[in-house]
Amino acid sequence: MSVLDRAGLAVLHRLDPERAHGLALRALRTGLVPLPGRVTSPRIACNVAGLALDNPVGLAAGFDKNAQALAPLARAGFGMIEVGAVTPRPQIGNARPRLFRLPEDRAVINRFGFNNLGMEAAAHRLAQRPKDAVIGLNLGANKDSDDRAEDFARVLAHCGRHLDFATVNVSSPNTEKLRDLQGPAALGALLAGVMEARDWLERPIPIFLKIAPDLDDSALEGVAEVARQSGLAGIIATNTTLDRTGLTSAARGEAGGLSGAPLFQRSTRVLARLSQLTEGELPLIGVGGIATAEDAYAKIRAGASAVQLYSALVYEGLALVPRIARGLDRLLEDGGYANVADAVGTGREEWL
Numbered sequence: 001m002s003v004l005d006r007a008g009l010a011v012l013h014r015l016d017p018e019r020a021h022g023l024a025l026r027a028l029r030t031g032l033v034p035l036p037g038r039v040t041s042p043r044i045a046c047n048v049a050g051l052a053l054d055n056p057v058g059l060a061a062g063f064d065k066n067a068q069a070l071a072p073l074a075r076a077g078f079g080m081i082e083v084g085a086v087t088p089r090p091q092i093g094n095a096r097p098r099l100f101r102l103p104e105d106r107a108v109i110n111r112f113g114f115n116n117l118g119m120e121a122a123a124h125r126l127a128q129r130p131k132d133a134v135i136g137l138n139l140g141a142n143k144d145s146d147d148r149a150e151d152f153a154r155v156l157a158h159c160g161r162h163l164d165f166a167t168v169n170v171s172s173p174n175t176e177k178l179r180d181l182q183g184p185a186a187l188g189a190l191l192a193g194v195m196e197a198r199d200w201l202e203r204p205i206p207i208f209l210k211i212a213p214d215l216d217d218s219a220l221e222g223v224a225e226v227a228r229q230s231g232l233a234g235i236i237a238t239n240t241t242l243d244r245t246g247l248t249s250a251a252r253g254e255a256g257g258l259s260g261a262p263l264f265q266r267s268t269r270v271l272a273r274l275s276q277l278t279e280g281e282l283p284l285i286g287v288g289g290i291a292t293a294e295d296a297y298a299k300i301r302a303g304a305s306a307v308q309l310y311s312a313l314v315y316e317g318l319a320l321v322p323r324i325a326r327g328l329d330r331l332l333e334d335g336g337y338a339n340v341a342d343a344v345g346t347g348r349e350e351w352l
Helices: 003-012 017-029 119-126 148-162 178-182 184-199 217-230 261-278 293-302 312-316 320-334
Strands: 046-048 051-053 057-059 080-086 099-102 107-110 135-139 165-169 207-211 234-237 257-260 284-287 306-309
Touching: 003 017, 017 099, 057 320, 080 119, 080 165, 080 306, 107 261, 119 135, 119 148, 135 148, 148 165, 148 184, 165 184, 184 207, 184 217, 207 217, 217 234, 217 261, 234 261, 257 261, 261 284, 261 293, 284 293, 293 306, 293 320, 306 320, 312 320
Parallel strands: 057 080, 057 306, 080 135, 135 165, 165 207, 207 234, 234 284, 284 306
Antiparallel strands: 046 051, 099 107, 107 257
C-alpha cells in the first residue's frame, strides 16, 4: 500500500463508516482515486457462464448500491462489477448507525436493509454504463412488498437490457424473513418467475443465485438441486454470516451480517461443498474474506471459477484489486496452471 493510500484510508477511518463510504464513492466519481485500468493476462483472463472476464477478481454487491460509479469502477482493475442490491421502489433501509468496522478482526458488520434509490434510478444510470466492462445487478425485494418473489422479476425486467448478468439475492440477513426464500419450494417458485423475466429480455443474460454461509448440508443439497432444475448460470457463495464466533472488536455484538476475514473459512467450506454437490455443472463464484491473492487462489482451488470481494477494500483501498489479480497470476504460474479454469476445484478436498 502506498503512502498516499495509507493516508487516505487513515482519514476515512476517522469518520463514521457510512459517511466514509459515501465520500469514497464521491472521490471515485470525481477522479481523485488513481486507477490502474484493465488488469489481464492470458493466464488470468477467463470465461464464467459465458462472461468474458479480464481476470477473475470481481466487486461484490453493496459497494455501489445505486450504480453511481460505474465508469471509474470499470477502470479499477476488476474482472466484473456487481452493483445493487436494487428493489422496485426506493427504500431508506434500516435506521442508522447500520455499518460498523471491526478493525481487530479485519471485518465489517452491516444491517443496511436494502437501502437504495429503486429500479428507475438504477436503470437510468445503467443505461449510461461503460460498454467495455462486465456489469451485473443484485436483485432485491422491498421490505413491505406483498410479493417479494415478484419483486426480483420486476427489477430484472426493468433493468435487464443494460446488464451482463444479474444475481438473485435471497441471502441478506437484514430484511426480515428474506432468507426463508432459500427453501426449495419457495426458491424454485421465485426462480421460475425470474427466469421467465430473463427469457423475455431481448438479450437473455446469465442469472446467479447468492446464498447464505449459514445453510446446513441438507439446505445446500436443496439449493444445488433447485439450481440445476431452474436453469441458473451459477451460484455465488456466500453472503454475510450471523455467526460471531471468535470476534474481539468492540462492535462484535452489533446486529447484522458479518463480512471480512472471519468469514473466509466458513464461506470456503460452503463453496467446496457446493462444488462437490454440483459436480462442476454450474460455475461458482467465491465470496467471503478475500484480502490477498492467496485467499483468491484458495477459493479457486476450492471450486470457484471467479471471486468477488468488498470488505477488504475498507482496510486496503482499491489498490488491493490489481494487487490480487497480479498476485493470482503469479500463483497460477507457480502452481503450473496455464489458466484459471485449470486450477478450479484442484484443492476442494482440503475443505470437505
